[in-house]
Amino acid sequence: MAPVLVRLDTSYGDPDAIADLHTRSRQVAYRGLYGDAHLDGELFDVSRAAWRARFADHDPARDLILAAMDGQTPLGLAYASFRLKPEVGALLDNLHVSPERKGGGLGTALLAGVARWLVEDHAGAPLHLEVYAPNASALGFYERKGGVEVARYGEAVPGGRAVDVVRYRWERPEALLA
Numbered sequence: 001m002a003p004v005l006v007r008l009d010t011s012y013g014d015p016d017a018i019a020d021l022h023t024r025s026r027q028v029a030y031r032g033l034y035g036d037a038h039l040d041g042e043l044f045d046v047s048r049a050a051w052r053a054r055f056a057d058h059d060p061a062r063d064l065i066l067a068a069m070d071g072q073t074p075l076g077l078a079y080a081s082f083r084l085k086p087e088v089g090a091l092l093d094n095l096h097v098s099p100e101r102k103g104g105g106l107g108t109a110l111l112a113g114v115a116r117w118l119v120e121d122h123a124g125a126p127l128h129l130e131v132y133a134p135n136a137s138a139l140g141f142y143e144r145k146g147g148v149e150v151a152r153y154g155e156a157v158p159g160g161r162a163v164d165v166v167r168y169r170w171e172r173p174e175a176l177l178a
Contacts, residue, residue: 003068015055023044023047027043029135030157035158036159037159038159078111078113088167092114119173126172132163133152
């Protein structure tokens with residue numbers, strides 16, 4: 001059975017399952033970028049605390065928690081909000097797919113789901129996304145999807161390393177629905 005995209009909120013969804021998927025994805029994608037002590041130690045608790053807070057504070061008018069679900073198991077997640085960086089508008093803060101499911105179209109489906117939310121609920125407001133510049137596979141994915149680089153800045157990541165962050169913009173998110 002193919003995974004189903006589901007909107008999660010305070011009454012539906014398991015924040016710990018989402019956090020665990022987010023942790024596994026970051027342990028693979030950010031190895032060598034984040035410090036190993038963070039990835040293998042504190043990330044688990046930090047992620048669970050962050051996702052519990054997101055679910056508890058969820059505002060469906062301004063936040064979207066979208067999961068690709070196989071039954072009760074999340075295989076991918078997207079989190080977008082107008083509250084994270086109000087100066088840029090809608091920011092897709094997390095787009096992660098279970099490492100063993102990458103390349104199967106879940107990332108594309110989740111990105112389209114976020115675009116659909118913007119088109120249907122927010123008059124097609126532009127979409128922004130930030131990604132670490134060393135994450136070459138993610139950069140390529142977003143560029144293939146039509147993202148346009150609009151900003152680049154430095155940030156210290158867990159473990160103390162400084163990296164560039166690239167902000168992409170989709171002026172017309174409906175293009176992601178094609």
